[in-house]
Amino acid sequence: MSTATPNTTTIGRGxxxxxxxxxxxxxxxxxxxxxxxxxxxxxxxxxxxxxxxxTLLRIMSGLxxxxxxxxxxxxxxxxxxxxxxxxxxxVGMVFQQFNLFPHLDALGNVTLALRKVYKMSKADADAKxxxxxxxxxxxxxxxxxxxxxSGGQQQRVAIARxxxxxxxxxxxxxxxxxxxxxxxxEVTNVMRSLADDGMTMVVVTHEMGxxxxxxxxxxxxxxxVIAEQGTPEELFGNPxxxxxxxxxxxxxxx
Amino acid sequence: xxxxxxxxxxPFLWTGFLMTLGLAAVSIAGSTVLGLAVAxxxxxxPPLLRGLGRAYVELFRGSPIPITLLFVYFGxxxxxxYGVNLFVAAAVGLSVYHSAFVAEIIRAGxxxxxxxxxxxxxxxxxxxxxxxxxxxxxxxxxxxxxPLVGQYISLIKDTSIASIIGLAEMMKVGQSIVDRxxxxxxxxxxxxxxxxxxxxxxxxxxxxxxxxxx
Numbered sequence: 505m506s507t508a509t510p511n512t513t514t515i516g517r518g519x520x521x522x523x524x525x526x527x528x529x530x531x532x533x534x535x536x537x538x539x540x541x542x543x544x545x546x547x548x549x550x551x552x553x554x555x556x557x558x559t560l561l562r563i564m565s566g567l568x569x570x571x572x573x574x575x576x577x578x579x580x581x582x583x584x585x586x587x588x589x590x591x592x593x594x595v596g597m598v599f600q601q602f603n604l605f606p607h608l609d610a611l612g613n614v615t616l617a618l619r620k621v622y623k624m625s626k627a628d629a630d631a632k633x634x635x636x637x638x639x640x641x642x643x644x645x646x647x648x649x650x651x652x653x654s655g656g657q658q659q660r661v662a663i664a665r666x667x668x669x670x671x672x673x674x675x676x677x678x679x680x681x682x683x684x685x686x687x688x689x690e691v692t693n694v695m696r697s698l699a700d701d702g703m704t705m706v707v708v709t710h711e712m713g714x715x716x717x718x719x720x721x722x723x724x725x726x727x728x729v730i731a732e733q734g735t736p737e738e739l740f741g742n743p744x745x746x747x748x749x750x751x752x753x754x755x756x757x758x
Numbered sequence: 759x760x761x762x763x764x765x766x767x768x769p770f771l772w773t774g775f776l777m778t779l780g781l782a783a784v785s786i787a788g789s790t791v792l793g794l795a796v797a798x799x800x801x802x803x804p805p806l807l808r809g810l811g812r813a814y815v816e817l818f819r820g821s822p823i824p825i826t827l828l829f830v831y832f833g834x835x836x837x838x839x840y841g842v843n844l845f846v847a848a849a850v851g852l853s854v855y856h857s858a859f860v861a862e863i864i865r866a867g868x869x870x871x872x873x874x875x876x877x878x879x880x881x882x883x884x885x886x887x888x889x890x891x892x893x894x895x896x897x898x899x900x901x902x903x904x905p906l907v908g909q910y911i912s913l914i915k916d917t918s919i920a921s922i923i924g925l926a927e928m929m930k931v932g933q934s935i936v937d938r939x940x941x942x943x944x945x946x947x948x949x950x951x952x953x954x955x956x957x958x959x960x961x962x963x964x965x966x967x968x969x970x971x972x
Contacts, residue, residue, distance in 0.1 A: 565881060566880070566881070567877055567880070567881070592880060592881065592882075592883040592884075593881075593882060593883020594883075595881070596881065597877075597878075597881040599874055599877070599878065601872075601874055603872075603874035603875060603877065603878040604878075605875065605878070605893055605897075606897065607896040607897055607900065616882065616884075616892060616893075617882035617883055617884065620884060620888050620892055621882065621883040621884060621888070665878075665882070666881075669882065669883065
């Protein structure tokens, strides 16, 4: 087997959500959300905690299911429990807590899916793994355990792990929130370079600098709805919704 | 302290010691296999299977080990006659009893693996069985092995209870020497030292590996 990209059988493009609601018991955390993300687009979700942005991201990635509505990610209807698993291994997700596998070194983390899901040989998987580790500047740490790496380095390995399967779409769930401030930049730099390469990205973040510079579109969420959206210039420069104005002023104070 | 009595008794105690080691080894294997199966029930999805696993654990955790051994021995004797092999009966009793504790240790080890690990594996496309084998199990082993070894130490000491059904392991051999010589101090001290020689290194290892974990 060659080092051909695992996703040679390409799935569809973009993300289409319509009328998506999510109930946790009696609590409605998402209310009738409709959203389209184009292929190659970088969408940043901002909003207070509890506004539903992480839940929305988890529904798109298949970690949660919507209560009602249609969710199509890369052509896969995620609202159909029979077909939702088709998305697995075709999208990437980067978590706030990294969720690296602590018993595997950096290369082992990055190659696990290649070896077990895509059945690549060890040599091919390692070659591909080193390539994606180099992509995030971590090839010189390939044989370090996660516990031997800084938070920023761990998160870069986690991004490489997501990249290994050549996903069309990567979800970032507060990927820099657990990092010391001086380590945020190395992770957002990698994220920006992925955006420049045309990766479709949906990013939940509190890094307004990243949103300003990298997003094609910024969505402000409040109380389970997308209260306002626009280009970074529009949303940060001339917010319309009172909740957006309030949220942005609070962040500016911080 | 009667040194010459101890010296004369050593060959007999040695055969008992070997029996104790054999019984411990078989029962450790048995309790681990059974414990894995019960832990699988305990962590499975269907409520009925989970309940069964739970009932098994509570039953044996809540009853004294001599009762378990006597039940196994007399139960088997009732159906199979008094030709029941004492070693087998003791090994089954010890395995069943200790498997309840082993199961809880393994279950705790499985549940200690954070949910984020499952989510990362799922996103990568690993099927549930693959995720268990390559992500959860290696972490469970690391978490569970020190307390498991602690449980095995208890099991080794509990092999002495097989004396109540008459198996000639070290405790039983010691008792019969005491019965003949009337010198419990020398003999039981020797027996205690022999148990200690087996258990202490394991105990040291557990302490050290737990310190490493912190």
